[in-house]
Amino acid sequence: MGIIKKLQTGEVFAILLGAIIGWGAFMLPGTKFLHTSGVINTSIGIFLGTLCIVLIERSYRYMMHQDINEGGEFSYVVLFLGKKHGFIVGWFLFLAYLSLVPLNATAFPLVLNKWIPGLLDFGYLYAIAGDPVYLGEVLVSALIVLLFTYLNLKGTKQSGQVQFWIVVALVVCVILVTAGMLLTADLDVFYQNYIVENGLSLEQIVSVIAITPFLFIGFDAIPQLVKDMNMSRGRASLMAVTALLIGMFCYILLNFSTALAYSPQQAYGMEWALGQGVLEHLGHVGFSLLVIALASAVSGGINGFMICAVKLIGAMGRDDVLPNRLSKTNEAGINRNAIWFVSLVSIAACFFGREVVNWVVDMCSFGASVTYGYVCITTFCHAPERRVRIEAAAGALMSLGFTILLLVPSSPAALSTPALVFLGIWIFLGAVLFLRRFVLERQ
Numbered sequence: 001m002g003i004i005k006k007l008q009t010g011e012v013f014a015i016l017l018g019a020i021i022g023w024g025a026f027m028l029p030g031t032k033f034l035h036t037s038g039v040i041n042t043s044i045g046i047f048l049g050t051l052c053i054v055l056i057e058r059s060y061r062y063m064m065h066q067d068i069n070e071g072g073e074f075s076y077v078v079l080f081l082g083k084k085h086g087f088i089v090g091w092f093l094f095l096a097y098l099s100l101v102p103l104n105a106t107a108f109p110l111v112l113n114k115w116i117p118g119l120l121d122f123g124y125l126y127a128i129a130g131d132p133v134y135l136g137e138v139l140v141s142a143l144i145v146l147l148f149t150y151l152n153l154k155g156t157k158q159s160g161q162v163q164f165w166i167v168v169a170l171v172v173c174v175i176l177v178t179a180g181m182l183l184t185a186d187l188d189v190f191y192q193n194y195i196v197e198n199g200l201s202l203e204q205i206v207s208v209i210a211i212t213p214f215l216f217i218g219f220d221a222i223p224q225l226v227k228d229m230n231m232s233r234g235r236a237s238l239m240a241v242t243a244l245l246i247g248m249f250c251y252i253l254l255n256f257s258t259a260l261a262y263s264p265q266q267a268y269g270m271e272w273a274l275g276q277g278v279l280e281h282l283g284h285v286g287f288s289l290l291v292i293a294l295a296s297a298v299s300g301g302i303n304g305f306m307i308c309a310v311k312l313i314g315a316m317g318r319d320d321v322l323p324n325r326l327s328k329t330n331e332a333g334i335n336r337n338a339i340w341f342v343s344l345v346s347i348a349a350c351f352f353g354r355e356v357v358n359w360v361v362d363m364c365s366f367g368a369s370v371t372y373g374y375v376c377i378t379t380f381c382h383a384p385e386r387r388v389r390i391e392a393a394a395g396a397l398m399s400l401g402f403t404i405l406l407l408v409p410s411s412p413a414a415l416s417t418p419a420l421v422f423l424g425i426w427i428f429l430g431a432v433l434f435l436r437r438f439v440l441e442r443q
Helices: 009-020 025-039 041-062 073-081 083-105 107-115 136-155 159-185 187-196 200-207 217-228 234-257 263-269 272-318 334-350 353-362 364-380 386-407 418-438
Strands: 123-126 131-134
Touching: 009 159, 009 217, 009 234, 025 041, 025 217, 025 234, 025 263, 025 272, 025 386, 041 073, 041 234, 041 364, 073 083, 073 217, 073 272, 073 334, 073 364, 083 107, 083 217, 083 272, 083 334, 083 353, 083 364, 083 418, 107 136, 107 263, 107 272, 123 136, 123 353, 123 386, 131 136, 136 334, 159 234, 159 272, 187 234, 217 234, 217 272, 217 334, 217 364, 234 272, 263 272, 272 334, 272 386, 334 353, 353 364, 353 418, 364 386
Parallel strands: none
Antiparallel strands: 123 131
8 A cells, every 4th residue: 555545634634734834934924024024015916816725725636536546636627628738737736846846945055054153154065046055965965855855655554643643743833933033023113114104015915925835835736646545525625625724824934933033134144044033032932932933844844745755756657757767666566766866866956056956946837836726727618617617717717827926027026037047947857748748649
């Protein structure tokens, strides 16, 4: 039996929530949210973005009632639109899952260096885009990836049980840290910085809405897992929505906690504003709770996206969209080839440094938007119920809106030039593989 068949409902929910709440919830308050949108506009943007994703999830609910195999969106599109369209969906979803594993893995050195400054700054290798890459950081990132590779290769309940306690620690620590910051912060300063000097702004709200596909991409882990669970599809859909709402509150709470410590300008100038603020206000006890929460989020992200990537790769291999050997399982039902493929690619990505990894991850919102749009369009074309078709049409329009906001240069959420370059490279590679699979091999 495979890994997921041995997981209980609560453990699968932990995989889902762990994929939703990752590195970004802890870092984005300082690097993006407070500087560009403050507290109120960020909270509104995350709330409205979550509503958009919840509406898109309605098409996923319909999808889960269909006879799809492992592979989620890919298998759904293949079922109704064929392998060519399925390849497009799978290619962009593959990018999203695969890039988020090294993103979370490279966050571990940041945690350790914040805990013990300079601990891993040894073995200088080179600098990419001004970001120095140290052997110590690469080794830690690689070891973390290998740890979860080992857990998934075992094919026991161990992976799911670890994920469950990871997520429990994450949510509890986020609540405790927020409560502590609220009790110790100067609320008058917070009021001046984020209420008086930062009013409502549609542009600031839109800039947050545009990246919600990246923030919540983990919600679509459910279609990858639902075939192996003893639960109704309606209950699986409710599980996804619940995880989205919990994720929304965690993003808002952590942004609020950072704002209680610093002004937007102060937060933007720090490597990890939330961590520094908690250390100053709550001391090492509070900082320890935050580190546990961040380590839990990062671990949950690595494990969740590794499982989803393996499921997706296996499905694409079985349908001959990717090399068939990536779908092979052993007698225990474990796809060792796909697990090692994800692991080795993730470890290789760690050598490029966080700046390059961040550029690749910036493309995730685009890939997620394409995937969401395909699911909604497929549902619109094939669902018999009028209500479902209306919801699917609205979801497709929202997905298109996300895509436009990311690609139009004048948009407040436009992708950076390096991210666009990497996106172009990924599309080119996909086009080459597409031509080889569906044109040259058919001749």
